[in-house]
Amino acid sequence: MSPRLSSPNLQLNEQGKLKHFLSLEGLKPHHLTEILDTAESFINPQTNEIRKVPLLRGKTIMNLFFEPSTRTLTTFEIAEKRLSADVLNLNISTSATKKGESLLDTLWNLESMQADMFVIRHAESGAAHFFARHVAPHVHVMNAGDGQHAHPTQAMLDMFTIRKLKGDIFDLKVAIVGDILHSRVARSQIQALSMLEAREIRVIGPKTLIPPFPEALGVHVYHDMKSGLEDVDVVIMLRLQSERMKGALLPSEKEYFNLYGLTEQRLAFAKPGAIVMHPGPINRGVEIDSAVADGAQSVILQQVTYGIAVRMAVMAIIMSNAAQLAQSQNETALADTLEKAEREAQ
């Protein structure tokens, strides 16, 4: 049986607050703005530095990466260390799973090593949900990318970058360009943009790389860059994910660049001052020209820095919610005991 991807309450606790962070499905706009506002508070407004704070001192966070990653793993690790947590990176592809240990056995063993939070990246869609369903009640799960399903912290750091550099998302037209079909990033970005009520969400790409029913996502579809980029405030380029493509979806990378590569000429169709984003890693000369990637409108490296603050925010909020829930349960238990004692005394 395939795991249900969107059981709505799995990532929320009984107070309706974040317990795990698995995908943006089932969340409310206030969950998103809370993350963006908290991330803001980690950044020094004068210097743009992200300070180290003692919030998660004594907590252990394990980064379980079943799929290779540099940027996401590194920014998660920095974020955890800036929160003063103890951090363990487990490169699962070279460890016990190779020796035949099942995913659940791996999970329970790691849990016994006193983990408080798992950050999981996996090539299978639904892997983070699977973990979240099986962890002990006090353990939290963060999705750092599962198959073609979701990459919610990437989407949140993109929203943060847009808000920080272009202002309220409500007023903005955003175009996502490239391989929408295989991209977990695009899926999460579209969810976030529509929850934050972006003025217009466009996707641009060849028919073979656009999902079959794009209207259901609430986006406008374009198949050419000129009309698609016209008047947009934000251009999000996606990486061409050749490793996920089965069959002949594209004639060649060169032809793709000729039609959909972001060059300075094409960027000129967008609004003056539009920003160019990319989740990385970038393929220069495939989806983006070097002149644009290194140009004045590119904010690709700022996205990486903001990714630290956003991941800190999500982890701090999850642990804060857990503390508040435990506190209220203690208070209820205490009130019950007092009430019972009173009744017995009468």
Added chain:
Amino acid sequence: MTPIQDVNPLLDQLCNQIQQHPRFTSDIKMLGIRTGGEWIAQALHQRLGLSAPLGILDSSFYRDDFAHNGLPAEVQPSQIPWDLDSQNVFLVDDVLYTGRTTRAAMNELFDYGRPASIILVTLVDRKGCRELPIQPDICAMTLECNQAIKLHGPDPLTLSLIDPAETDL
């Protein structure tokens, strides 16, 4: 709740004491602890005509009760608009009670640099409930521990005394 007199005379008294402090010069650095301390610090900063801009400290990330209470609803970044190293810092809060807020604020301060000294200024000192060895250097009013107090502001700034019977819920 009993409204108390205007805060202005108390602010005047704090200004006087600050000016008489041996470390006072016109270029001292002043820092208010969000939110009540920030209001008091703004008023003092204006009255004293200090040259350096006012700093604001939000010590929420440094509190020792995170594991019990989590984060407060709204946390904002601290703003320390000058280099802290070797400065005489007047740290301002509205009410000194257990001393834990002051501890958190000082911890945060030392993440920014090494001040030459920290002088603790509080509008009100609720004596007798301290949980840490922290005392104000400058203070306009003392209360007993069981007398809770609330500052309203920022404009106008008023203080009200909360009846001990009300706080003892």
